[in-house]
Amino acid sequence: MSGLLNILPHRISQGLTAAYFTVTSWSIRGRSTLVQTTEMARMTVKKIPALKDNFMYLVVCNETKSAAIVDPVEPDRVLQVAKEAGVSLTKVLTTHHHWDHAGGNADLWKRYQADPSLGKLSIYGGNDERIDNLTNPVGQDDTLEIGNLKVRCISTPCHTTSHICYYIETPEDKVVFTGDTLFLAGCGRFFEGTAQQMYDALITKLSALPDDTKVYCGHEYALNNLRFASTVEPDNVDITQLLGIAKEADLEGRRAMVPSTIGQEKRTNVFMRVGEGVVQKFVGKSTPLETMQALRAAKDKF
Numbered sequence: 001m002s003g004l005l006n007i008l009p010h011r012i013s014q015g016l017t018a019a020y021f022t023v024t025s026w027s028i029r030g031r032s033t034l035v036q037t038t039e040m041a042r043m044t045v046k047k048i049p050a051l052k053d054n055f056m057y058l059v060v061c062n063e064t065k066s067a068a069i070v071d072p073v074e075p076d077r078v079l080q081v082a083k084e085a086g087v088s089l090t091k092v093l094t095t096h097h098h099w100d101h102a103g104g105n106a107d108l109w110k111r112y113q114a115d116p117s118l119g120k121l122s123i124y125g126g127n128d129e130r131i132d133n134l135t136n137p138v139g140q141d142d143t144l145e146i147g148n149l150k151v152r153c154i155s156t157p158c159h160t161t162s163h164i165c166y167y168i169e170t171p172e173d174k175v176v177f178t179g180d181t182l183f184l185a186g187c188g189r190f191f192e193g194t195a196q197q198m199y200d201a202l203i204t205k206l207s208a209l210p211d212d213t214k215v216y217c218g219h220e221y222a223l224n225n226l227r228f229a230s231t232v233e234p235d236n237v238d239i240t241q242l243l244g245i246a247k248e249a250d251l252e253g254r255r256a257m258v259p260s261t262i263g264q265e266k267r268t269n270v271f272m273r274v275g276e277g278v279v280q281k282f283v284g285k286s287t288p289l290e291t292m293q294a295l296r297a298a299k300d301k302f
């Protein structure tokens with residue numbers, strides 16, 4: 001980590017140095033996989049790599065040891081990490097219905113039914129019958145608790161119609177789990193929505209969060225996203241420097257680029273920069289909305 005921090009540009013490193021990482025590792029199918037732990041004043045986030053390039057996140061209230069899991073697609077690993085952490089895991093936060101995010105809900109639900117000592121499981125997510133075992137449908141500005149942590153739901157339809165991001169704010173720290181809406185230096189495909197909806201999600205809603213909010217996204221796509229970004233804004237120094245870091249990072253095992261911050265995204269994510277003249281010029285458009293549409297189309301072909 002210290003080596004990585006040395007080469008980070010100052011503005012980007014600020015967000016990372018505030019966090020304290022510990023790393024544990026084990027081997028699955030011969031491949032080394034790592035859990036990164038960020039300990040904050042009142043909450044702890046464990047970033048658990050899953051499948052090929054997904055992330056699951058265990059969120060713990062430090063005071064009560066209550067925990068929630070974001071997108072538990074690999075229930076075995078989730079239960080193992082929760083057990084090792086000594087926490088009480090009783091909530092699932094589903095970002096959206098796609099199998100690589102919600103595909104573990106049914107299995108996890110079954111395990112809780114079979115073993116009452118685990119407690120009663122509640123599964124949150126957008127109101128959508130495609131999300132398995134949904135017990136608590138949520139929408140914009142609905143709130144829920146993880147112990148003493150208050151979670152606010154942010155509705156971001158576009159990638160899917162019922163996509164939800166989850167925002168947690170404490171006096172010291174802020175984090176947001178963005179699923180397949182906002183990625184490090186990118187955004188999700190518009191499978192079930194419009195450019196207007198992604199504009200509302202990225203520019204109206206997520207850009208309004210404090211700049212030091214840590215962004216925990218659903219996939220490790222940093223390298224490809226930054227390569228695209230550098231073709232859109234070749235003179236953006238922040239993008240160039242972050243691309244250099246991504247090239248050096250062990251994305252397969254450690255996946256060291258996440259979390260980002262909202263401030264970093266505003267500087268380096270071209271989808272959050274559709275109001276910038278240089279981004280509009282790249283796609284030959286003159287409004288942020290047309291630019292959002294054309295930029296996504298260009299990225300789809302990249």
Ligand SMILES: [Zn+2]
Nearest residue numbers: 096098159180
């Ligand atoms: Zn998805």
